[in-house]
Amino acid sequence: MKTKLFLLTFLTFLCSCEQEGDLTQDAVPIVVDQPNTVNKYQGVFLPTSGINGTGIVKIYLENNQYKLALENYSISSGPDLKVYLSKSNTPTEFVNLGNLNSEIVYFIPQNVDLKQYKFVLIHCQQYNHLFAVAQLIQN
Numbered sequence: 548m549k550t551k552l553f554l555l556t557f558l559t560f561l562c563s564c565e566q567e568g569d570l571t572q573d574a575v576p577i578v579v580d581q582p583n584t585v586n587k588y589q590g591v592f593l594p595t596s597g598i599n600g601t602g603i604v605k606i607y608l609e610n611n612q613y614k615l616a617l618e619n620y621s622i623s624s625g626p627d628l629k630v631y632l633s634k635s636n637t638p639t640e641f642v643n644l645g646n647l648n649s650e651i652v653y654f655i656p657q658n659v660d661l662k663q664y665k666f667v668l669i670h671c672q673q674y675n676h677l678f679a680v681a682q683l684i685q686n
Contacts, residue, residue: 549578584609590667590681593638598623603669604681613655620649627673632659633666636680641668 559566584607594600595602602620606613615630622628628647634640634656644653647669669679 549597551587552577561607564601586686587613588661588685590683592622592669592679594623594679595677598678600669600679602649602679602681604683606661606683607652607662612657613659613661615644615653615655617649622647622669624676625671625676627671628678629670629672631668631670632664633668635661636666636668636682638668638670638677643672 567628579629587604587608590604592600592602592604600620600622601621602622603618604615604620606615606616607616615632617630630644630647630653631638632644633642642656642659644655645651665683667681667683668677670677
Protein backbone atom coordinates (compact mmCIF):
# COMPACT_ATOMS: atom_id res chain seq x y z
CA MET A 548 0.00 0.00 0.00
CA LYS A 549 2.80 2.45 0.91
CA THR A 550 4.61 1.62 -2.33
CA LYS A 551 1.50 2.37 -4.40
CA LEU A 552 0.95 5.65 -2.56
CA PHE A 553 4.59 6.66 -3.06
CA LEU A 554 4.46 5.72 -6.76
CA LEU A 555 1.22 7.64 -7.26
CA THR A 556 2.62 10.71 -5.50
CA PHE A 557 5.84 10.57 -7.53
CA LEU A 558 4.00 10.22 -10.85
CA THR A 559 1.66 13.09 -9.98
CA PHE A 560 4.62 15.33 -9.18
CA LEU A 561 6.44 14.30 -12.34
CA CYS A 562 3.49 14.97 -14.62
CA SER A 563 2.45 18.23 -12.92
CA CYS A 564 5.67 19.98 -14.00
CA GLU A 565 4.48 19.92 -17.59
CA GLN A 566 1.04 21.42 -17.01
CA GLU A 567 0.27 25.07 -17.59
CA GLY A 568 -2.00 26.88 -15.14
CA ASP A 569 -5.59 27.44 -16.23
CA LEU A 570 -6.06 30.79 -14.51
CA THR A 571 -4.59 32.82 -17.35
CA GLN A 572 -4.36 32.69 -21.08
CA ASP A 573 -1.45 33.67 -23.25
CA ALA A 574 -1.39 37.35 -24.10
CA VAL A 575 -1.85 38.29 -27.74
CA PRO A 576 1.35 39.25 -29.58
CA ILE A 577 1.37 42.88 -30.67
CA VAL A 578 3.94 45.34 -31.94
CA VAL A 579 4.68 48.47 -29.94
CA ASP A 580 4.12 51.35 -32.36
CA GLN A 581 7.15 53.57 -31.77
CA PRO A 582 5.84 56.94 -33.13
CA ASN A 583 2.82 57.03 -30.77
CA THR A 584 4.47 55.28 -27.84
CA VAL A 585 5.91 56.82 -24.68
CA ASN A 586 8.11 54.80 -22.29
CA LYS A 587 6.64 55.63 -18.85
CA TYR A 588 8.31 53.10 -16.50
CA GLN A 589 11.18 50.64 -16.60
CA GLY A 590 13.11 48.29 -14.36
CA VAL A 591 15.88 45.69 -14.35
CA PHE A 592 15.12 42.10 -13.37
CA LEU A 593 17.04 40.63 -10.44
CA PRO A 594 16.78 36.84 -10.14
CA THR A 595 16.06 35.17 -6.83
CA SER A 596 18.41 32.68 -5.17
CA GLY A 597 19.24 29.71 -7.38
CA ILE A 598 17.75 31.27 -10.53
CA ASN A 599 19.69 32.65 -13.48
CA GLY A 600 18.09 35.56 -15.27
CA THR A 601 18.59 38.95 -16.87
CA GLY A 602 16.48 41.49 -18.66
CA ILE A 603 14.65 44.77 -18.65
CA VAL A 604 10.93 45.47 -18.34
CA LYS A 605 9.39 48.58 -19.88
CA ILE A 606 5.88 49.94 -19.59
CA TYR A 607 4.69 52.00 -22.53
CA LEU A 608 1.71 54.27 -22.94
CA GLU A 609 0.14 54.10 -26.38
CA ASN A 610 -3.24 55.68 -27.17
CA ASN A 611 -4.25 55.72 -23.46
CA GLN A 612 -3.37 52.00 -23.08
CA TYR A 613 -0.45 50.83 -20.92
CA LYS A 614 1.56 47.92 -22.30
CA LEU A 615 4.35 45.91 -20.67
CA ALA A 616 7.28 44.55 -22.70
CA LEU A 617 10.30 42.43 -21.74
CA GLU A 618 13.59 43.32 -23.45
CA ASN A 619 16.83 41.32 -23.66
CA TYR A 620 15.17 38.87 -21.33
CA SER A 621 16.21 35.36 -20.35
CA ILE A 622 15.57 33.28 -17.24
CA SER A 623 15.98 29.73 -15.95
CA SER A 624 13.20 27.54 -17.24
CA GLY A 625 10.37 26.57 -14.96
CA PRO A 626 6.79 25.37 -15.11
CA ASP A 627 3.79 27.70 -15.12
CA LEU A 628 5.76 30.99 -15.17
CA LYS A 629 3.58 34.09 -15.03
CA VAL A 630 4.16 37.84 -15.33
CA TYR A 631 2.74 39.72 -12.35
CA LEU A 632 2.37 43.44 -11.80
CA SER A 633 2.71 43.71 -8.02
CA LYS A 634 2.38 46.21 -5.18
CA SER A 635 5.42 44.66 -3.45
CA ASN A 636 8.46 42.57 -4.31
CA THR A 637 6.54 39.44 -3.29
CA PRO A 638 3.41 37.97 -4.89
CA THR A 639 0.88 39.07 -2.29
CA GLU A 640 -1.10 41.85 -4.05
CA PHE A 641 -0.73 41.53 -7.80
CA VAL A 642 -2.33 41.51 -11.23
CA ASN A 643 -1.59 38.40 -13.28
CA LEU A 644 -0.82 39.61 -16.82
CA GLY A 645 -0.43 36.13 -18.28
CA ASN A 646 1.98 33.37 -19.17
CA LEU A 647 5.65 34.35 -19.51
CA ASN A 648 6.72 34.88 -23.10
CA SER A 649 9.45 37.41 -23.91
CA GLU A 650 8.05 37.77 -27.45
CA ILE A 651 4.73 39.18 -26.22
CA VAL A 652 3.66 42.63 -25.13
CA TYR A 653 1.08 42.50 -22.33
CA PHE A 654 -1.89 44.86 -22.05
CA ILE A 655 -2.27 46.29 -18.56
CA PRO A 656 -5.94 46.50 -17.50
CA GLN A 657 -7.38 50.03 -17.51
CA ASN A 658 -8.35 49.86 -13.81
CA VAL A 659 -4.73 49.26 -12.64
CA ASP A 660 -3.15 52.30 -10.96
CA LEU A 661 0.55 52.07 -11.84
CA LYS A 662 1.41 54.40 -8.95
CA GLN A 663 0.46 51.53 -6.62
CA TYR A 664 2.05 48.68 -8.61
CA LYS A 665 5.80 49.30 -8.37
CA PHE A 666 7.12 45.82 -9.23
CA VAL A 667 7.05 43.28 -12.03
CA LEU A 668 7.50 39.67 -10.91
CA ILE A 669 8.21 36.45 -12.75
CA HIS A 670 6.51 33.81 -10.63
CA CYS A 671 5.88 30.07 -10.85
CA GLN A 672 2.21 29.99 -10.00
CA GLN A 673 1.99 26.22 -9.74
CA TYR A 674 4.70 25.89 -7.05
CA ASN A 675 4.48 29.43 -5.62
CA HIS A 676 8.14 30.17 -6.36
CA LEU A 677 9.41 33.66 -7.22
CA PHE A 678 11.94 33.65 -10.09
CA ALA A 679 12.75 37.36 -10.65
CA VAL A 680 11.81 40.86 -9.49
CA ALA A 681 12.08 44.23 -11.25
CA GLN A 682 11.33 47.47 -9.43
CA LEU A 683 9.68 49.98 -11.72
CA ILE A 684 11.09 53.50 -11.97
CA GLN A 685 9.08 56.26 -13.61
CA ASN A 686 10.79 57.95 -16.59
